[in-house]
Amino acid sequence: MSKKAKHIAAGIGIAAAAGLGVSAVRAATTFKPDKVDESQKLAPEKVDVQRYIDHLSRAIQIPTVSYRDVEKVDWAQFDAFHTFLKEAYPLIHEKLELQIISRKSLMYHWASEHPEREPIALLAHQDVVPISEGTEGDWEHPPFGGEVADGFVWGRGALDIKNHLIGVMEAVETLLEEGYVPERDVYLCFGHNEEVMAEEEECGAYCMMSWFRDHGIRLDSVIDEGGAILPVHIKGLIQRNLAGVGIAEKGHVDFEIAVTGKGGHSSAAPKHNALGELAKMIVNLENHQFKEELTPQLWALFNAIGRNVSYPARIVTCNLPLLKPLIQKVGVSIPQSASMMRTTTAVTMASASPAPNVLPQRAAAVANFRIMPGQTIDDVEKHIRKYCPGAEVNFIKGNNPSQISPTDSRAFKAIADICQKMGPENIVAPYLVMGGTDARNYEPVCDNIYRYSPFLVSTSLLMTTHGTNERIPVDSLEDGVAFFKRYIRALTAD
């Protein structure tokens, strides 16, 4: 059999195994990865990689750690960070206007000749999470050493998110060196307490948004942390990088669910006391998960990956709509993918009687929910009341999910276009961010909010975020700055 015939035969076999017809094979021949036009290749971008490494290293050495308890925060470190930035980026400090907003947030304004055009904003946060007590010794290089070794810059903030903040500064400083003049205003907004989910009036990002709102300024677009470029390498199937651009983020809420009982001595126990009743409710809640949904964003993601797997596997991936029930079933059985398909339920804390021989007068549990865009905290409360009838339900803390930003805006198109041209192996796809970012605060002044850090980082490295041995590959830095330079130019050129 010829190679081509073998190919087709294998395709028909796979189609049959997946319950698809021969037409599926035909469909797969038109369902192909987007070809990158070589003639559109980008001109090389000037990036001083050594300077970036040095600056990132120095930024990591300043422990701008944030704590929920503001009394614990060493604000002098933030002042030191500001001083470092002034010294490291002389042109930015000469040409851009800087104001400190809220306690220590930084807002740089790069004015253009066109104040009437909606400005763009590039976001990042200065703060980092602390090192968990007792794990300091587990680091191969000290967490605040900023050491450069084995091809990495090591330390807290290397991935979250001083890499991004310093990358933006490098890009702007270099554009200024090159004499670039934006035809639209640019703001750089660096919050100081992203990691602690501060209340509105305490939150640096919220206060910066309020400044825009108070000045009647609407933003064309916002780009912040949240997505990254992940290598998706499966032998024989796919050898690409997935650039996930966060167009929305989940919300979260904690509720207390409580049951009261008579109490008394354990020797005269009823069949079910308050704790037993609560346990039944928890099980009922777990058995009634929120309904899963294959959202349009998730479809777009599947589609983007599906287009790029090798033939004959493409016969399956080009027919995803036919396989929807199967995908839904498999997806929801894996916690990581289920979290992209529904509001998740996790009962995490519980309390009842203070002693072994005392019946509880009150049993309470705390449940944490991660809310899908389209649902709200109120929906979660209704859901709890439905499956825990008679329980006391108390709201503790939460945030509704973000809005969903469009994928046809100038900013999204620029991100996708630059990313694809920078690497023909990059697949760009919209994506739902699981955690919270500063970006959501900007919704009152901006419709086009994207969460994307242009750094190629493996999934295992990403796991060091907030953990031990956080580090970034030196190799990924150049493209990061090149991306930001191109992004700023694409959105602010005439």
Ligand SMILES: [Zn+2]
């Ligand atoms: Zn972060």
